[in-house]
Amino acid sequence: MKKITDLMPEKYGLSRITKTIALSPKDTIYEMFNKTAKFIYKNGLANDDWTEQDFISGIKELDSSVKNLQRVLLPDESVKEGDFQITQFELDMINSACDFKRAKYTDESWENHIYLATNDKGKKSVIIVDPLNSHIEYAAQSWHWRYSMGTKKLSELKITGNREVHVYHGNILIGKVKLLDEMKREISFDDISSITKKAQITERDVALKYAEITRDLFNPEYRKYTYRFEKDTLIDEALKYGSFDPDDEACYLEYKDHIWSKPDVEELIVRNAFIDKVKHYLLNTYSFFLQAKYEDDQLGMSHARFYQQKRNIKKENLKEMQRLSNSWSDYLAGVEIDNDVDLTKLHKLVPEITATLPFLPKASDGAKPILRFRKLQNHKALGMFTTFNNTIALDFREINGQPGLQSFIHEYGHFLDYHSDSIALSLQDNFTNKIVSNVAVYLNECALQGEITVGKRGLNYLLTPTEVFARAFELYVSHLGFNNSLIKKPELYAGKTRYEYLCFSNIKEEVFNYFDDRFPALKDSIAEFLAPKPSFEVADTSPRFEKTSNLMPKTDCKYDQLSLF
Structure with missing residues (x-):
């Protein structure tokens, strides 16, 4: 399956995301566009993704009249017939006027990006590309410069044949x-x-x-x-x-x-x-890069071991793990039970999980998640998911009145996002254009009003596409009437204080239609289960959808749902 790292080279020519993007809710589309373009360019520059051909393609894209580009040779380069060479005096004049940043690497030096351009009418001009974006005033403008020894400014530079000189930022030409x-x-x-x-x-x-x-x-x-x-x-x-x-x-x-x-x-x-x-x-592009950066960050996490089985698990826990792994093998790749989990209380929850798993859509690629019951205090999370090995980790404790078990449907939404098609569902047009973009507009307005923050657990987190998908999946499953220990209470989704769910208020119909089309069997399965049972049944042995107690001691720490990619 294609991840976001596979899409970046196709869409923007980027091999990875290492820089951060910082948009403000107050930004105009001009400011958003320029910040995003600069973000693309800076990441590519840091990755060494850009080639001379990228700059040349950018010049031709920016000025369609340019038909031919020839690199201008430096004074110390050997010249053959037909070459165009700049003098050291002219280089010094340009640098004196523009005060370009000193480049650490040759390919970032403006001197190595000077071109003689010929347009469709045969007119020639000199184009200088500044990969380091030294000055905003030179971003995409051209002048007839003349060198003044007195002021050391270029009001009109006449360079070998009185040609025009254009200076472009790399950010303009590529970003x-x-x-x-x-x-x-x-x-x-x-x-x-x-x-x-x-x-x-x-x-x-x-x-x-x-x-x-x-x-x-x-x-x-x-x-x-x-x-x-x-x-x-x-x-x-x-x-x-x-x-x-x-x-x-x-x-x-x-x-x-x-x-x-x-x-x-x-x-x-x-x-x-x-x-x-x-x-x-x-805003969709902003969300795309947030997810890419989040994914890159998780790849570098050395302390994240929630997706690996612990050592020295007690014998009775190992025995129960084996039993449940066999029992749920049609739906899960395995089960892990932390030593701190109360097995007696777990046994009370098993019927609910057994009743729930058959309802949930399976991955189209045959993948199955691993379910791990353990403490997640180091991550300050109620539940976590990672695509490293498709682990769903749930904290069994009750935290601020919220059992970690309620995160299961949310985390399973992440799993479906990554295993239902060749490209993550949250990155596909029918989800981003109809749902993510509207969520982004709503949350951006909330941030503008100061109702939510922009930081790590605020706007940036809430706009990450896979987070939007998982929350929308929760909302949909609750809407269908599903209500047990593995999902939050219905009143939370209908409340007026949780912005992560309020952002769907105006597009609930679109959300429900999307999941109806994507997973039609889910709606039918839940409807069948919730239908009244025939009166001739002797006994109803089906597990009741009632909230079960937590299986670990309570804690007062504040935790959230979290997924790792």
């Missing part, structure tokens, strides 16, 4: 270009037309608006003009309460003290639609 390419694939005419029902638009209109948005996102000057990246909420209000006939060419929209012509209305509708789609795309 922004790769992000825009991926965004272009994600934002289609159908997407825009489906949310602009009151505007008659064509594919050409969408292409023009996309070009305009692209220009705005690339232009460093536009960071000052935040209004260009904010929705016109008044037009939305006017369309809701005013009257507008898109089929009437002479129609005007009047609302409060404003009047809009039909072209103005359609322009604003399309613009708002684009801003929505770009914001959703960037």
Whole structure:
């Protein structure tokens, strides 16, 4: 199965994620776009992912008129016929004016990224790529520079043939270009037309608006003009309460003290639609990288041993482990019982687990999870899952009134996420576009209002796609009426204080429809179990869905659900 680390090279050319991305709820889409582009570029630079061809491709993508690029040789390189070489004096002039950062490695040096460009009209110019992004003012601009010995500034540099000189950041050529390419694939005419029902638009209109948005996102000057990246909420209000006939060419929209012509209305509708789609795309991308960073962090955890069987397990526990492993072999790869687990209390829970396991969807790839009952105090978690060996670890203690056993359905959701298709379900378009993006908008607004934090256990954690998937799976299973010791109480999912579940409030129908389609047998199985039993039955020996007591001593520490990838 493809993990997120397999998707990163395909989508962005990245081998791994080692840097962090820090978006603020207050960021405009311009700021979100630039931070994300810089994040992509910095990770690739740290990984040594970028090649000269990446820079060349970026130049051609940024300026479609460029038809040929030839690297400019340095003064100490041997020259043959047809080569273009820069002088040491010219290098010194450029460096004096731009004050480039000193590179540790040759491939990060601007001197090794100077090109002679020829456009479709035969005009030549010099392009300098600054891999280290020395100055924002040189990010994507060009000048006719002249060297002044007095000020040591380049107001107009005339270099070998009076050619123009362009300076581009590597961040622009690779980070922004790769992000825009991926965004272009994600934002289609159908997407825009489906949310602009009151505007008659064509594919050409969408292409023009996309070009305009692209220009705005690339232009460093536009960071000052935040209004260009904010929705016109008044037009939305006017369309809701005013009257507008898109089929009437002479129609005007009047609302409060404003009047809009039909072209103005359609322009604003399309613009708002684009801003929505770009914001959703960037929030989805943010979630994608959060999951990638989380996965990379877990690979480096040396202390995480919850997924390995402990040594010196008591004989009676080993015997029970073997019995349960055999009994549940159709659904689980194995069972481990910590020495601290009270076997007498465990026996009371066994019928519930036995009744629950047949309901749950199986992995399409044949994988089975290992169920481990143990203390997780070092991780401050009620339950944990890892794809290392598909371990579901549950803490048997009751923590702040929450038994760790209630995490089972959540952790099983993580297992299904990774074993139901060739790509994790939480990363597929039908989940990210319909569910993750809406959750991201909701939680981002909560963070903006100061209702949740952005840190480790706040927004960043809640937006990780597999966490969204596992919580949505919990919500769905509870919605179907399933209620026993392995899932939280129904009132918690319906409460008004838990943002990790409140974020689904406006999209519950989408969540339920998604899981109905994905796991249709689950709905039928639970409905069958919950159906009233025929009166002619002699005795009902089925285990009751009642909350069981915890099997370890209580603790007052605050723990959460957590998954490791």
